[in-house]
């Protein structure tokens with residue numbers, strides 16, 4: 339029932355529409371025109387637009403009414419993101435000679451992350467429609483700005499999207515593999531403010547912010563804090579002539595944990611350590627925290643996992659639930675009360691110039707989504 343040539347052609351068409359994060363307009367218009375021509379209701383999510391004012395599109399949401407014996411079943415959400423990383427403009431896709439992969443020309447990424455997910459959803463809808471298969475109502479969500487903090491998924495308008503169970507098509511591997519857990523993620527931006535003074539004439543009048551920072555770092559638990567928690571300082575900036583006691587040192591760091599209480603505890607440890615060093619030297623601390631991911635970890639009793647595992651069993655697929663420390667839109671959907679997991683899209687080497695679509699996995703992943711929505 340899956341039309342291989344059509345699915346691959348759609349994928350190739352999508353990757354040729356530039357859509358680096360915040361520039362999703364082209365893909366949004368393409369999908370809107372495609373689904374409106376088929377007679378479906380299409381919405382552009384203004385809540386996501388308002389939350390990302392620099393973006394030139396909002397999430398695109400398509401409502402597909404249920405059919406046949408499943409028409410009154412609970413809604414299922416299928417989700418993929420429209421944006422790509424850089425270098426992602428002017429993608430020239432081609433199929434390798436052995437017919438196994440789609441690749442870029444090597445000067446850009448391919449954009450299988452996540453246009454493979456979008457193309458999967460389009461093929462699923464086409465197969466359902468052509469064969470008049472029974473299925474529950476579907477909500478198709480095509481999100482903006484996943485790659486820059488899951489902005490679309492976090493700011494999804496749940497006034498439009500009513501479903502409570504979702505499959506995000508944005509993972510690696512083949513059928514059977516699902517991402518079922520993800521971390522809390524805190525971004526920290528801060529400053530140590532000491533006191534400037536002449537380093538040769540009046541060093542005792544100054545407070546060296548870099549010395550305070552060094553003191554704090556040497557007392558801080560960093561990198562792998564425990565089996566669930568990590569912390570990293572990515573940037574410390576202090577740039578003065580050597581004859582000035584440096585007044586300000588700026589820093590940026592992150593904390594991730596699969597367990598929210600541990601993330602909170604580590605956040606407190608980091609802030610307390612910085613504050614203690616600032617107090618010790620008479621400096622001041624400015625400390626700003628923003629949370630860009632919210633931890634989730636579905637156990638086997640969750641309906642979405644039960645549905646997925648049952649499908650795997652029926653079709654002899656080996657189920658593997660993976661907990662990941664990176665972000666996917668599942669984090670945003672979960673934050674909005676939607677029970678979701680992330681399934682494979684069919685791509686490999688995401689964010690690299692050698693990124694490619696594994697054609698057989700892409701097709702097998704379409705099949706597993708068809709099973710999920712028709713059985």
Ligand SMILES: [Zn+2]
Pocket residue numbers: 419451452484508
């Ligand atoms: Zn992705």
